[in-house]
Every structure is written in structure tokens, then in C-alpha cells.
Amino acid sequence: MEAIGKTFAAFEYEVGKEKIGEYARAVGEENPVYFDREAAREAGFRDVAAPPMFAVVYSSGSVAPALFDPDVGLNFAMMVHGGQEFVWGEPVCSGDLISTVTTVKDISEKGGMGFYVFESVSTNQDGQEVVRGTWTNIVRGVS
Amino acid sequence: MNVELKVTPDRYLPHRYAGASGDFNPIHIDVDFAKQAGLPSNILHGLYTMAQVARANVNAAGGDPRSLKRLSVQFRGMGFPEQEITVTGSVKHERGGHVIVAAEAEQGGKRIIRNAEAELDLAPSS
Numbered sequence: 001m002e003a004i005g006k007t008f009a010a011f012e013y014e015v016g017k018e019k020i021g022e023y024a025r026a027v028g029e030e031n032p033v034y035f036d037r038e039a040a041r042e043a044g045f046r047d048v049a050a051p052p053m054f055a056v057v058y059s060s061g062s063v064a065p066a067l068f069d070p071d072v073g074l075n076f077a078m079m080v081h082g083g084q085e086f087v088w089g090e091p092v093c094s095g096d097l098i099s100t101v102t103t104v105k106d107i108s109e110k111g112g113m114g115f116y117v118f119e120s121v122s123t124n125q126d127g128q129e130v131v132r133g134t135w136t137n138i139v140r141g142v143s
Numbered sequence: 144m145n146v147e148l149k150v151t152p153d154r155y156l157p158h159r160y161a162g163a164s165g166d167f168n169p170i171h172i173d174v175d176f177a178k179q180a181g182l183p184s185n186i187l188h189g190l191y192t193m194a195q196v197a198r199a200n201v202n203a204a205g206g207d208p209r210s211l212k213r214l215s216v217q218f219r220g221m222g223f224p225e226q227e228i229t230v231t232g233s234v235k236h237e238r239g240g241h242v243i244v245a246a247e248a249e250q251g252g253k254r255i256i257r258n259a260e261a262e263l264d265l266a267p268s269s
Contacts, residue, residue, distance in 0.1 A: 019163075026163035027194040028150055031206055043207070050213045052201070053194040056164050081189045091208065105254035134215075 003071040007103045011062035017048045017094040023053050038092065039080055040093070048094040055086050055131040059120045062100035066118050072104060074116050075139050082115070082138035084090040097125040115141035146232030146261075148199035150223045165173045187222035187245060192256055194250050199230040200244055200261040208253055213262035222248075222255045232261065240265040 002084040017037070024034040032039035033049045039049045050057075067074055092098060099122065106117040166188055169176040177185040193216050194251045204210035222228060232246030242263040248256035 023163040026156070026159045026189060027198065029198060031208070033208070049208060051194070051197070052208050052214070053190065053197045055189050056194075060165060081218050083212070083215070083217045084190065084193055087213045088211060 003069065003073070003104045004107055005104060006071060006099060008062065008065075008066050008069070008103045010099045011059075011065075013058035013061060013100070014096060014099045015050060015054075015058060015092055015094055020048055020050045020054060020094055021056065023054050023057055027053065037094075043060065044084075045091060046093045046095070047055045050092040050094075052086065052088055054092060055088070055122065055133060058092070058098040059100045059102075059122050059131065059133055062102045062122075063118055063120050063133070066102040066104060066137050067116075067137070069104075072107070072116065073114045074137065075109070075114075075142070077142045078142075079116075080138050080140075081135075083134075083136035085134040088130070089132075090124060090126075092124065092130050096130075098122050098130060109142055112141060114139040144203050144242065146168050146203040146230065146246055147201050148195060148202065148230040148268070149227055150195055150230075151227045152191070152222075154224050156191070157185055157187060157223055160188050161240045164188065164190065164240055169223065184223055187224060187255075188241070189218040189222075189256075192218075192222050192228065193259075195228055196230050196246055196256055196259050196261070198230075199232065199244065200263060203232070203244075203267055204242075204265055208230075210263050210265060212264050214259065216256045216259040219220070219257050220253045220255045226250050228255070230256075232259070235260075 154204040236243040246259040
């Protein structure tokens with residue numbers, strides 16, 4: 001598969017306090033460090049902290065173009081999100097500028113199913129890694 | 144340490160999660176579209192359910208999001224709004240405040256996330 005190893009242009013995302021709050025409320029988070037600047041600073045964060053799974057918000061803009069890439073040739077009609085891993089580093093806070101680069105990690109076939117694995121690496125404005133995501137998509141009925 | 148969380152996403156949760164996450168795939172927000180695809184209703188975003196597994200682990204670790212170092216999940220089956228989700232997990236390995244938890248998320252007797260593994264640091268440096 002020639003698409004394996006292909007890397008896409010970096011996607012930049014500026015993290016905002018209200019977007020963190022919107023996300024945190026949607027997933028049922030209640031910790032004030034996700035909503036209140038003072039509470040976050042008291043807990044040792046630079047600013048309002050993003051919940052770990054906020055990684056989805058700032059990295060999906062990098063992963064989506066990889067999924068749609070014609071070289072990858074992923075059949076969306078038959079695709080399911082099979083698995084996901086995140087490895088967290090430096091916490092993400094409001095005001096951060098996160099840059100994410102996605103790579104096609106692997107494409108393989110087993111028992112008529114196609115496995116498409118993408119890796120996203122997100123770093124903050126100081127060059128610290130904030131999250132590394134592994135996105136596994138499964139496509140049924142590949143010949 | 145005991146990992147357990149129960150949550151019932153309401154009817155409009157998939158819409159709020161779509162807005163929050165940016166994933167507007169109609170299978171999550173359009174009941175007619177989902178029925179045409181052979182489903183009983185619109186389905187939850189898998190990453191929403193994964194966020195419940197993350198939340199359950201962070202809560203069990205004392206609530207500090209910095210304690211969650213890694214989470215991997217496998218999505219199996221589909222989750223639906225207006226039905227209770229139960230996340231459970233148990234410690235598989237522990238050494239020096241570093242804990243590995245095996246977890247899953249169940250809804251209506253079906254495991255919608257299985258083989259989840261969380262890595263927690265119980266004394267994260269801030």
C-alpha cells in the first residue's frame with residue numbers, strides 16, 4: 001500500500017475557554033478546572049484546562065483530511081471506527097496553539113476486512129507533545 | 144481503587160456532542176437517516192462513550208485530568224441515546240502509584256466498548 005507512511009500538512013487549532021466549556025458540558029464533566037480560570041490556576045494549570053478527551057476537538061481537523069485522501073482510498077459507506085488510543089503528555093489549556101500532524105500508519109487486510117490505522121501527533125506552542133492518537137478504522141467487504 | 148460510572152445520555156446529547164466535537168455525521172443526529180441505514184435510532188458517537196470511560200478513570204484517580212496518561216479502547220456494537228451506560232473497570236497492575244486499569248462500557252446488556260485499558264499516574268506532577 002503506497003499510502004502507508006504518507007504524512008499530511010499540519011493543522012493548527014487555537015484552544016478557547018468557551019469551547020472547552022462546551023465540550024466539557026457535553027460529555028458531563030463537572031470539575032471546575034474545565035470551566036473556571038481561578039480554579040484551574042489554583043490546581044496548577046496555566047489557564048482553564050481541557051479534559052483529556054478534548055484531544056478529539058483539536059486533532060480531528062488533522063485526521064479528517066487523511067481519512068478522505070484518495071491515495072488512502074477508504075470506503076466511508078462501509079467504515080466503522082474500530083478503536084482509538086490517546087497517549088497524553090503536557091496538559092492543554094485555554095490559549096494554547098496546538099499543531100497536529102497525521103500519518104498513515106498502516107493499511108492491512110484480514111478476513112475481508114480492511115484496517116486503516118492513522119497516527120496523529122499534537123504539539124503545543126512550546127513544542128511539547130500534548131497527545132499522540134492512534135485511530136483505527138475498519139472497512140467491511142474489501143476484496 | 145474502583146472504576147464505576149453510570150450515565151444516561153438524553154435524547155439531544157448526540158446533537159450537543161456533534162456541536163462540541165464537530166462530528167456531524169447524520170448517523171448520530173438524524174433519526175430518519177439512521178433508520179434508512181437499518182438502525183433503530185440515531186447512535187451515540189463512539190468518542191463520546193470513550194469520553195465516559197476517560198471520565199470514569201479520572202474520577203477514580205481522584206479527579207485530576209493529569210492523572211490519565213493513556214487510554215485505548217475498542218468500539219463494538221453501537222450506543223444509543225436515552226439508555227443508561229455503565230462504565231466499569233478494575234486494576235490490573237499497580238506499582239508506585241502507576242496503575243493499569245482494564246475497563247469496558249456496557250449498555251442494555253451489550254458491551255459497546257471493550258478491552259479498554261487506561262494508564263493512570265496517581266501522583267501526577269503539576
